[in-house]
Amino acid sequence: MPDRPMISIENVSRYYGSYRALDDVSLEIGAGEFFSLLGPSGCGKTTLLRSIAGFDVPTAGEIRIDGTPSTLLPANRRPTNMVFQNYAIFPHLDVGENVAYGLKRLKLDAAEERRRVADALDQVRLTGLDRRKANELSGGQRQRVALARALVMRPKVLLLDEPLSALDKKLREQMQVELRSLQKAVGITFILVTHDQYEALALSDRIAVMFGGRIAQVATPKEIYQRPRTRRVADFLGGMNFLQAKLTSERSDSVSVETARFGTIRLERPKGFAPTNGHVTVGIRPERLRLLWDDERAPHELVGRVENRAYFGEVTHLTIGVDGLEQPLSMIETNDYGADDLPLGADIRLAYDPEAFVLLAEEGGSRQ
Amino acid sequence: MLLHRLRLLPFLPVYVAVYFLFLYLPILLLPVFSFNDAATTTLPLAGFTTKWYASLWGNTVLLQAARNSLIVGVCVSLISTILGICAARAITRYRFRGQRPATGLIMASLFLPEIIVAVSLLMIVLQMGLELSLVTVILGQVVFCIPYSMSVLVSGFEGFDRSLEEASYDLGETAIGTFRRVTLPVVAPAIVSSLLVTFTISLDEFILAFFLSGTEPTLPVYIWGQLRFAAKLPGVLALGSLMILASVLLLTAAEVMRRRAERRTQATPAP
Numbered sequence: 001m002p003d004r005p006m007i008s009i010e011n012v013s014r015y016y017g018s019y020r021a022l023d024d025v026s027l028e029i030g031a032g033e034f035f036s037l038l039g040p041s042g043c044g045k046t047t048l049l050r051s052i053a054g055f056d057v058p059t060a061g062e063i064r065i066d067g068t069p070s071t072l073l074p075a076n077r078r079p080t081n082m083v084f085q086n087y088a089i090f091p092h093l094d095v096g097e098n099v100a101y102g103l104k105r106l107k108l109d110a111a112e113e114r115r116r117v118a119d120a121l122d123q124v125r126l127t128g129l130d131r132r133k134a135n136e137l138s139g140g141q142r143q144r145v146a147l148a149r150a151l152v153m154r155p156k157v158l159l160l161d162e163p164l165s166a167l168d169k170k171l172r173e174q175m176q177v178e179l180r181s182l183q184k185a186v187g188i189t190f191i192l193v194t195h196d197q198y199e200a201l202a203l204s205d206r207i208a209v210m211f212g213g214r215i216a217q218v219a220t221p222k223e224i225y226q227r228p229r230t231r232r233v234a235d236f237l238g239g240m241n242f243l244q245a246k247l248t249s250e251r252s253d254s255v256s257v258e259t260a261r262f263g264t265i266r267l268e269r270p271k272g273f274a275p276t277n278g279h280v281t282v283g284i285r286p287e288r289l290r291l292l293w294d295d296e297r298a299p300h301e302l303v304g305r306v307e308n309r310a311y312f313g314e315v316t317h318l319t320i321g322v323d324g325l326e327q328p329l330s331m332i333e334t335n336d337y338g339a340d341d342l343p344l345g346a347d348i349r350l351a352y353d354p355e356a357f358v359l360l361a362e363e364g365g366s367r368q
Numbered sequence: 369m370l371l372h373r374l375r376l377l378p379f380l381p382v383y384v385a386v387y388f389l390f391l392y393l394p395i396l397l398l399p400v401f402s403f404n405d406a407a408t409t410t411l412p413l414a415g416f417t418t419k420w421y422a423s424l425w426g427n428t429v430l431l432q433a434a435r436n437s438l439i440v441g442v443c444v445s446l447i448s449t450i451l452g453i454c455a456a457r458a459i460t461r462y463r464f465r466g467q468r469p470a471t472g473l474i475m476a477s478l479f480l481p482e483i484i485v486a487v488s489l490l491m492i493v494l495q496m497g498l499e500l501s502l503v504t505v506i507l508g509q510v511v512f513c514i515p516y517s518m519s520v521l522v523s524g525f526e527g528f529d530r531s532l533e534e535a536s537y538d539l540g541e542t543a544i545g546t547f548r549r550v551t552l553p554v555v556a557p558a559i560v561s562s563l564l565v566t567f568t569i570s571l572d573e574f575i576l577a578f579f580l581s582g583t584e585p586t587l588p589v590y591i592w593g594q595l596r597f598a599a600k601l602p603g604v605l606a607l608g609s610l611m612i613l614a615s616v617l618l619l620t621a622a623e624v625m626r627r628r629a630e631r632r633t634q635a636t637p638a639p
Contacts, residue, residue, distance in 0.1 A: 055534055075537040088535035092553045101549075102539030153539060 005064075006031040006157060006189045007052060012061030014047050014213075021047040022058065023213035029191060029206075031066075031156075034183050036192045036200040039210035040236070046161060048210075049193045053159050054078045066156050081150035082159040086166065087142045089134045095121070095145055096130030102153045120152035123182065140171050147182070157189045164199060176202055197237045201225060209233050229270060231281055231360045240283040241329050242360070247278045255359065257282060261302060261324045262352065267359045281360045286317070288356035289331040291339060291348055298351030304329065306346045316340045320350065395612060402605040407598070420606040430607065433590035437571055440502055440586055444509045445517075445567040451510070452517030452562055459518075460525040478515045485512070486579040493580065500582030508576040513569055517562040520626060524558020557625040564622035568615050587611065 007029040014022040022044045029035045037045035050056040051063060054075030063071045070078060081102075090098050099117045108116070121127055124144035137145065143163060150158055163179075164172045180203050183190045194200050200207045201221040208218045217229045228234035231242060245257035248264065255273070256266050257280055265282065292298055307328050308319035316339045320329045331350065333339035342348070402421070406414035424430060458464070459471055477485070489508045490500075498504060532554065536546040574588040581589055591607060594600040 053538060055537075075534070076540045076542060080538075082535070082538045084531045084535060086529065086531060088529060088531040090532060090535070090550060090554075101536070102541070105540045105545075149535075149539065 004031045005029065006033070006066055007191070008062075008064040009048070009052075010062045010064075012048070012051065012058045012063060014044075014051065014056065015059045020213045022051070025061070025213070025215055027208060027215060027218065029189060031189055032187050034180070034190045034192070034203055034205045036194055036204040036207045037210060038194055038197060038200040038207050038236075040195055043210040044213040045193045045195075045210050047213075049082075049159055049161055049191060052157070052191065053080055053082050079156040080159055081153050081155040081157075082161065083143070083146045083150055083163045085162045087146040087163075089137070089142050089145055089149075091134045093134065094130065095126065095132045095134070095137070098134065098145055099130070099148045099152050101149060116152055117148075120148040123151060123185070124148045125178075139167050140175065143167065143175065151182075151186060155188065157191060158183075158186075160190060160192045162193055162195070165194075165196070172199075179203060201237070209236060211236075226285075227268075227270070227358055228283075229361055231283070231362070234283050234358070234360055239286045239330055239332070241286065241289075242281055242283050242327070243325070245280050245282050247280055255280075257359070260326075261322055262300075262354070262357075265354045265357050267357055270359055270361065273359065273361065281362070282357045283360050284352065284357050286330045287332045288353060289320075289329060290351045291318075291331070291333055291337070292351050293337050300352050300354060302350050302352065304348060304350060306342050306344055306348060309340070309342060309344065311335075311340050316342075318342070320348065398605055398612065399609040402602065402609045404602070407602055420602040421610075423603050424606055424610075427603070430590060430603075433585050433587050436502055436581075436584050437587040440505050440509065440577070441567045441570040443506045444513055444570040445563045447506070448510045448513035448517045448566045449521075449559060449562045451514055452521045452566075453559065455514070455518045456521035456525050460522055460528065461530070474518055475515045477511060482512070482575045486576045489576070490579045500580055502581070502584050504580040504582070505577050505584075505586065508580045509570050509573055512573065512576060513566040516569060517566045520562040520565055520622075521555075521558050524555055524561065524626065528555060557628040561622040561625040564618045564625070568618045568622070571611065571618075572615060 005028040007027075009025055009027040009029075012022055012025045013020065025044070025048060037048060039045045047056055051058050052065070054070070054073060054077075058071060061071070062069060065073075065079060090101065093101065096117055099120050100113055103113050103116060117130065118127075121130060124147045126141065126144050126148060129141070132141075134142075134145075143166075146163070160179075164175055167175060176199060179190075179192075192200070192203060201224075204221055206218060206220055207224050209216045209224065211232055217224055217233050219227070224233065225237050228237060228240075231240075234240040234242075243259050243262065245259045245265070247255060248258050249256045251269070253269055254266055255269050256264055258264050259282065267282065290298075292301065302322060304320040304322040306318055307321045310317040315332050315334055318331050318333060318339065320331060322329060329350075400413070403416055403418065404413045405417035405419070455474060459467065486508065489504075489511070493500065493504050528551075532550050533546050536550045537543075541549060572588060573586075574592065577586045577589050578592065585593065587607070591604050594604050
């Protein structure tokens with residue numbers, strides 16, 4: 001939980017007829033935080049962002065911005081500014097005029113306005129491009145103009161609606177680094193909407209994962225990746241091997257489960273864990289399984305055979321069939337020892353760390 | 369492949385040439401004879417003169433008709449563009465019940481036989497006891513011009529990105545300020561294009577004007593009247609040449625504006 005909430009969202013719902021775009025969402029986002037709303041399309045993340053911006057009015061609930069009740073405040077009177085998905089650069093204005101657009105309302109003296117526009121352009125590394133026409137800009141430049149146009153208003157919160165999705169991979173990765181350092185430099189709250197889990201993981205202080213209008217989990221990137229609360233969250237954030245298991249014993253801080261081939265595993269007990277009938281799902285990330293070569297030994301081993309292999313350059317993805325398991329295991333190996341040369345059908349041994357398993361709640365949006 | 373086979377058909381370019389000759393030669397003859405120093409349109413040409421053009425200046429009836437055409441053209445282009453803006457905005461911006469039928473019905477008047485429309489409008493005007501005047505011509509031509517202005521405006525508004533208006537609100541601007549600083553400038557070329565197109569159509573329109581103009585003829589109606597007098601023909605040719613020139617200039621300007629509008633609204637590349 002943040003010390004001082006910049007944005008408080010309390011029991012916000014948004015219905016379109018009988019469709020629930022947002023279903024009783026509560027969330028606090030701290031001052032100076034880089035916060036991401038992550039989820040598949042239609043999960044409500046954009047609706048939530050637009051409610052914060054003032055473009056959408058919730059059916060129920062309250063939104064406070066820096067302590068001020070703002071649910072019904074129009075967009076032009078909120079201390080928030082937005083970077084739109086397609087950047088929404090004004091096509092009839094040049095770069096400088098785009099950036100100065102909002103400042104015109106403030107009636108600054110000309111020198112002050114020029115200084116702030118120049119500062120904003122410096123910040124996004126577009127120094128000296130203020131006379132450039134909107135249609136002469138590359139995708140990356142358009143994005144920087146949109147950023148500068150919003151930042152020049154000195155908002156308390158900057159809202160970013162999938163700002164990197166229109167860029168190619170290389171530029172996207174470069175802009176991720178820049179966005180992160182820009183946020184550190186200006187120190188204001190950034191709220192990013194994205195469906196790209198790597199982007200959310202790389203940029204955020206905290207992430208809210210959303211499904212079907214509800215928040216499934218709010219946590220730091222590391223926690224959400226390593227300790228996903230539900231199967232769906234685990235799945236959305238990357239590959240995961242799911243295993244059915246039987247609950248054998250329960251303590252206040254841990255539980256033990258019995259799995260088909262991995263034996264008895266002791267797991268940390270998640271907050272609010274309540275199994276319905278003795279059957280639970282546990283998961284382990286593919287990269288936490290490791291091939292054993294030659295006569296290397298490990299405390300926890302399993303035998304299997306290579307069913308499929310996909311080469312990804314720096315790593316190889318392997319599908320390993322294990323007798324007694326319903327689903328083959330997927331694993332990711334670096335290519336240092338020749339995982340990329342393993343023939344299909346080869347018998348292998350793999351090592352795992354029982355600590356790497358997580359206990360996953362069944363579906364249903366658990367509340368924060 | 370297809371292109372290759374086309375090249376093997378040598379008569380195709382000939383066909384195209386004949387086609388264009390047929391289409392444009394009569395129109396090209398008009399200015400040629402308008403500079404011909406003879407009262408009849410026969411070859412060979414008699415000699416070069418600008419006297420037919422000069423005679424236009426002294427003709428007060430003609431100047432009056434030109435003034436009428438100008439008044440009608442300006443009014444028609446303004447009214448049909450304003451109504452077209454409303455229709456185009458509704459069609460491109462909102463989804464509502466009966467949208468498709470409404471669009472269809474507005475556009476359908478393009479394909480109605482103009483003379484039938486003119487006769488029915490005349491009947492209604494006379495039934496209502498109105499005097500035939502430039503006002504009735506204007507009303508009739510507005511009905512006729514709205515489909516044109518709407519299609520020009522729809523193509524200009526279609527690419528208009530709503531997030532531009534949202535971005536403006538987001539930066540603190542009011543609804544009125546947003547309309548003035550963003551919406552209007554971005555769609556302005558489409559509006560100018562619609563004004564030019566509808567003005568041109570009104571300028572050349574004959575049937576509605578003929579039925580609805582009463583004692584105040586527009587230029588095409590005046591020309592029609594002059595055709596009864598063989599001696600007046602060269603003057604009509606001169607006038608016709610000027611009208612063709614005006615139409616071509618106006619429509620070229622309209623197309624330039626329409627393209628600029630398209631570039632503007634589509635300057636934001638789709639992600």
